[in-house]
Every structure is written in C-alpha cells, then in structure tokens.
C-alpha cells in the first residue's frame with residue numbers, strides 16, 4: 001500500500017477494494033485495462049474477484065491467479081444481458097443462465113463487440129477456498145460443475161461411514177441449520193438414524209455468528225436458533241455442524257441442547273479441524289482464538305461440553321468436492337497456504353502466539369509487522 005499512498009495520498013478506508021481500484025488506476029495511467037489488471041495480479045497477493053465498468057462503458061471481470069474465491073458469468077436467454085456473480089445462484093435467481101466460471105488469472109471484457117477473454121496470468125497453483133464447500137457457498141450454487149448441496153450430502157455420508165458406531169451412541173440426528181442440513185440428510189441416509197428437525201432457525205435473523213464479537217454472538221445465537229425440548233428430551237443426539245472455529249458458538253448450542261434435555265451430545269463436523277487463520281479475506285480468528293489450533297478433537301469436546309467431537313477426514317472431504325487436492329486452498333486446515341505472504345504471516349502469527357505475545361488484532365493488522373514481513 002506504500003507505493004499507492006505515495007501516488008494517490010493516504011487511503012481513506014481500510015477496504016481492500018480501495019487499494020485494488022487505486023492499483024488499477026495506477027496501471028491505467030500508462031496502459032490499457034489488460035495491462036492494469038496484469039499489474040494488479042503481479043503486485044497484489046491474495047484473493048480477489050473483481051467486477052467493474054470502465055469509462056467506455058465496458059463491463060470487465062477478473063479473478064486472482066489462484067482463483068481463491070468463486071466468480072462466474074452468464075446471460076439471459078436472448079444473449080442480450082450479461083451478468084457476473086460470485087456464485088451461480090446470483091444468476092439463476094435473476095432468470096439468467098450460467099455460462100462458465102472466470103478462470104484464475106483471467107480477464108473478461110464485455111463491449112459492443114461482444115465478450116473477449118484474455119488469460120492475463122497463467123500457470124499459478126489453483127487454490128479454490130475449500131471452506132466454500134462446507135460453509136460459505138449457497139447450497140443451490142454450482143461450484144466446479146457440482147451443486148453445493150450434493151457435495152454437502154456426501155460430506156454427511158462420509159461422516160456416517162467414518163463413524164459406524166454412531167448407531168449405538170445416538171438415538172437421533174439433529175443438524176445446526178442451515179448449512180449442516182444437507183450433510184445431516186446424507187448422514188441419515190448412510191446410518192439409518194432418524195433425523196429430527198428439532199433445531200430451528202429464525203427466518204429473519206440473518207447475521208453470521210462466527211464473524212461477530214462475543215457479545216453479539218450470544219445474542220445472535222439466542223435469537224437465531226431455537227431447540228425443541230419436546231423432541232430431544234432424554235435423547236442421545238448426533239449433532240451435525242459445518243465447522244468449529246472458536247468453539248464458542250458450538251458451546252452455546254450444546255448448552256441449549258442440554259437445557260432442552262439432550263442426554264448425550266456427539267458432534268459430527270463436515271469441515272476438517274481448523275488449525276490456523278485465513279489470510280484471504282475471511283475474518284477467521286487468530287491462533288489464540290482458534291480452538292482447533294490448540295486442541296485436538298477430544299480436548300475440544302471437553303472444552304465445549306460435548307460427549308465427543310468427530311471431524312470428517314481431509315481425504316474424504318476432498319474426494320466429496322470432486323476437486324483435485326492441489327486445486328484447493330486448505331490453508332486453514334493444513335497451515336500450507338497457496339501464497340508466500342500468507343505463509344510468512346502464519347509463521348509470524350504462530351511465533352507470536354507461542355511466545356504469548358499475540359495481540360487481539362489480526363496479524364495483518366499489526367502495523368509493526370508490515371515492514372518486517374513484506
């Protein structure tokens with residue numbers, strides 16, 4: 001950001017969109033749109049999926065060379081209206097057809113002459129965010145040719161196959177709505193256990209608990225999720241959820257289920273254990289806050305008050321996505337990040353955490369480290 005500030009003055013926001021648009025402007029000073037996008041792809045490391053309109057009224061879209069986050073495009077049935085969306089569902093709900101996904105490192109420009117595509121940067125390691133499959137993507141979106149909810153059903157089947165003893169340990173399945181519902185269906189099909197829809201989500205509370213402050217999180221969960229005592233009282237529960245980040249949301253959910261009379265609570269988690277932060281735009285805690293960075297499944301169970309915690313294996317998770325392992329970003333699970341700066345940040349953050357000097361801020365917010373790392 002230093003060179004940008006020298007050229008354009010102090011950034012007025014902490015938004016990466018401002019940084020990226022100024023980088024584009026810098027490139028446009030001496031060149032055309034493709035060369036400006038090339039400059040962005042060369043100088044900015046990380047995840048970006050960009051859509052814009054230039055001065056000539058042309059719409060353009062590009063995606064970082066690793067393709068960390070999704071970006072797709074489509075058109076209406078007459079081919080008169082083109083649209084870009086982060087997920088295919090953004091097209092279908094507007095009556096548009098999905099054409100394709102923007103390739104990592106590719107630039108698309110729509111002008112009066114039609115659509116032109118240019119591969120600006122090629123050959124970088126593909127690294128699509130694996131957390132999209134477990135949590136972020138809408139279930140009815142299509143990622144890499146697969147409908148997301150089908151992948152989640154397979155996650156559930158995998159969990160059932162990996163834990164054949166569940167039929168002795170639990171009387172029924174419940175799922176944390178809504179991201180875990182599809183996995184619960186797969187788990188139900190695989191194990192034959194009844195799936196009780198006794199944990200329900202408030203239709204109008206849409207805030208996401210894990211990206212809020214602790215106080216807000218409490219309020220959100222209480223308002224958002226309700227547990228039906230009548231169905232779960234005295235029952236041993238196999239609870240399906242998508243992920244455990246800090247553990248605080250799971251802890252509150254388990255407390256609610258115990259208060260409602262749940263006898264035993266065994267958690268089955270579709271996303272493998274999160275052991276390190278995300279540096280690609282998802283505000284996913286520091287090492288100190290991430291429960292999986294510090295504890296294994298048994299310790300986590302004890303901390304959050306569950307009888308057991310069972311994660312889907314990484315191998316089966318990858319298989320269910322249908323993606324090649326080396327085409328996925330698995331950074332927050334394996335601590336192997338697809339880009340060098342993220343690896344440096346992770347090393348530094350872990351070092352600080354182990355020394356006991358990790359602050360409350362995210363590592364990339366620690367101004368004193370910026371120079372040291374870059």
Ligand code: SF4
Nearest residue numbers: 129130278329331332
């Ligand atoms: S580190 Fe995790 S959440 Fe972040 S982009 Fe990679 S897989 Fe997604």
